[in-house]
Amino acid sequence: MKWLILLALFLALTGRAADPSPSAKPNPPQRVxxxxxxxxxxxxxxxxxxxxxxxxxxxxxxxxxxxxxxxxxxxxxxxxxxxxxxxxxxxxxxxxxxxxxxxxxxxxxxxxxxxxxxxxxxxxxxxxxxxxxxxxxxxxxxxxxxxxxxxxxxxxxxxxxxxxxxxxxxxxxxxxxxxxxxxxxxxxxxxxxxxxxxxxxxxxxxxxxxxxxxxxxxxxxxxxxxxxxxxxxxxxxxxxxxxxxxxxxxxxxxxxxxxxxxxxxxxxxxxxxxxxxxxxxxxxxxxxxxxxxxxxxxxxxxxxxxxxxxxxxxxxxxxxxxxxxxxxxxxxxxxxxxxxxxxxxxxxxxxxxGENKDCPHPTLYWRIDGMWAVRHGDMKLVCGQRGHLPELFDLAADPGETNDLAARQPDKVKELKALWDQWNAQLAAAPAAPADNTTKKEKKRNKIKT
Known part of the structure; x- marks a missing residue:
């Protein structure tokens, strides 16, 4: 008889733990x-x-x-x-x-x-x-x-x-x-x-x-x-x-x-x-x-x-x-x-x-009126002016984009261009770009730090 009483008490306690009362439930996520x-x-x-x-x-x-x-x-x-x-x-x-x-x-x-x-x-x-x-x-x-x-x-x-x-x-x-x-x-x-x-x-x-x-x-x-x-x-x-x-x-x-x-x-x-x-x-x-x-x-x-x-x-x-x-x-x-x-x-x-230690975005992309860019990790490939060849930069070492690495790292250029091409293929057709009326002074300014 005594063991039945102990069993009933045990089941009551474990049942309560498995089905907590409302006051014991975790608080809902804070809304802000x-x-x-x-x-x-x-x-x-x-x-x-x-x-x-x-x-x-x-x-x-x-x-x-x-x-x-x-x-x-x-x-x-x-x-x-x-x-x-x-x-x-x-x-x-x-x-x-x-x-x-x-x-x-x-x-x-x-x-x-x-x-x-x-x-x-x-x-x-x-x-x-x-x-x-x-x-x-x-x-x-x-x-x-x-x-x-x-x-x-x-x-x-x-x-x-x-x-x-x-x-x-x-x-x-x-x-x-x-x-x-x-x-x-x-x-x-x-x-x-x-x-x-x-x-x-x-x-x-x-x-x-x-x-x-x-x-x-x-x-x-x-x-x-x-x-x-x-x-x-x-x-x-x-x-x-x-x-x-x-x-x-x-x-x-x-x-x-x-x-x-x-x-x-x-x-x-x-x-x-x-x-x-x-x-x-x-x-x-x-x-x-x-x-x-x-x-x-x-x-x-x-x-x-x-x-x-x-x-x-x-x-x-x-x-x-x-x-x-x-x-x-x-x-x-x-x-x-x-x-x-x-x-x-x-x-x-x-x-x-700090719950997630990864990078939110391994790759980011841009496109506007014939100009485009892709950043993958610290490397960035950018076509900064319509009709020009893209340039490659290591943003960790060169955030000012002054040292073009494209000629020295052609494989990296191909890798990033393939990423951008894959993204670009998903997009709506690009609108017709306006005529390139950028002045020589503006083009020079965009080639240096501003």
Whole structure:
């Protein structure tokens, strides 16, 4: 009889262990808010945390200090619109023909492509874009029909920071209208962003804050210009004032998170859409400019922060690309990544926590208007000018792409070209490239560090 009592007690205890009570079950994955800053034409060397000395950028730098700074962070295209297309889809924009900025009135991000806004909205997120869209201007292509609840910004390049064309505020109208008086886009975008976060503080939210700074025209208000009066070159003076204004805007949004005690539950990205254009030293040691496949066109400032989840003050040297934003966000949000989506990006979280020791991307690819590149490991093969032979570089030893190894390593050239050919065969047909109207001066500039 005694052994029956002991057996019953044993079964009760082991049964309870096998079927834990709700209070004993593991906590579900933490779901977070998502804040995505996307700068415009900001070069690799144009933040304090990447070596800028002319003007401080403490608020953007704080994302690096509290999170991770990437030294090999890339974008999938060295130009505004296709870069945004890759960001919003997690797919190389060349796959679906969105390779450049040349869009007719009824063309933009193909309607068959699903945006990050749509995917997060399906997970219960409130969604908004504040800033530059540049993925189509007709009604079916506008953010309100691409997964965003609210839109405050400019449809494309606004032409002016003070009197932007293509301005929209979906709280008031679904069509473009004149911007309010006393408008400066960078400040106005920060004000709407903080207002929207305040309104959605009690729900999960995704905010895509896409500055048009520091794209031309270079314009700044007097209060920002006063900060850079010590810079003698007037043209660069205004640029640095715009960088300071953008840093202030980021600071206002980060302060709102702290005020609401939401900083630790917010995954934050800061990325630029492409490198700096010619005529300014913004790409640091890197060769080339915006609209080239040299490092200066495609390697950009790339920061991520998620307090108490990702390490702080870390530098990550392996290649990542802005296509990784979508899968990383969806993983953080508790979503799933379906193979049928054919994403090119990967979830970076296990790589950043150290759970996965491999490289997120053994190989990365680019193609735009007859120019192209492939990076495999530290080796890069690049056709930097239409119709020219590709050049080979070891980026670990030569990030400035000054020492062409193609003649000395023909087998490596063949290997990388075969990789690029295989990728290129999967893509939509390349649009007709424009005539090569690059001036001799521009060609010379792209042959040296800029």
């Amino acid at each position: 808010n998502i804040l995505l800053f996307y700068a415009d034409d900001l070069g690799y060397g144009e933040l304090g945390c990447y070596g800028l000395k002319e003007v401080p950028t403490p608020h953007i730098d704080s994302i690096a200090a509290n999170g991770i700074r990437f030294t090999n962070g890339y974008v999938s295209a060295p130009l505004c619109s296709p870069s945004r297309a890759g960001l919003m889809t997690g797919r190389y924009p060349q796959r679906f023909g969105h390779e450049n900025n040349r869009m007719t009135a009824e063309r933009g991000l193909p309607l068959a492509e699903t945006t990050l806004g749509q995917r997060l909205k399906s997970l219960g997120y409130a969604t908004a874009i504040v800033g530059k869209w540049h993925l189509g201007k007709e009604p079916d292509w506008l953010p309100m029909r691409r997964g965003f609840d609210e839109y405050f910004g400019v449809v494309g390049n606004p032409g002016s920071y003070f009197r932007p064309r293509g301005f929209m505020d979906s709280r008031l109208t679904a069509t473009p209208r004149a911007a309010p008086n006393d408008f400066y886009t960078t400040d106005a975008f920060a004000a709407r962003a903080t207002d929207w976060i305040e309104r959605h503080k009690d729900t999960l939210w995704f905010l895509y804050l896409a500055f048009n700074a520091v794209h031309t025209p270079h314009e700044a208000t007097e209060n920002y210009l006063k900060r850079v009066a010590h810079i003698p070159d007037r043209r660069h003076q205004t640029l640095y004032a715009m960088i300071s204004a953008m840093d202030d805007a980021v600071g206002r949004v980060l302060a709102k998170l702290r005020d609401l005690k939401q900083e630790e539950q917010t995954l934050i990205f800061f990325i630029s859409d492409n490198g700096a254009p010619g005529g300014r030293p913004g790409n640091g040691p890197l060769r080339g400019t915006k609209y080239t496949c040299w490092e200066g066109g495609i390697r950009i400032p790339w920061l991520i922060q998620w307090k108490n989840t990702l390490p702080a003050g870390k530098v990550f040297d392996r290649p990542v690309i802005q296509l990784d934003v979508m899968p990383t966000c969806l993983a953080a949000a508790g979503g799933t990544l379906e193979p049928a989506w054919n994403l090119d990006g990967v979830n970076l979280l296990p790589f950043l926590t």
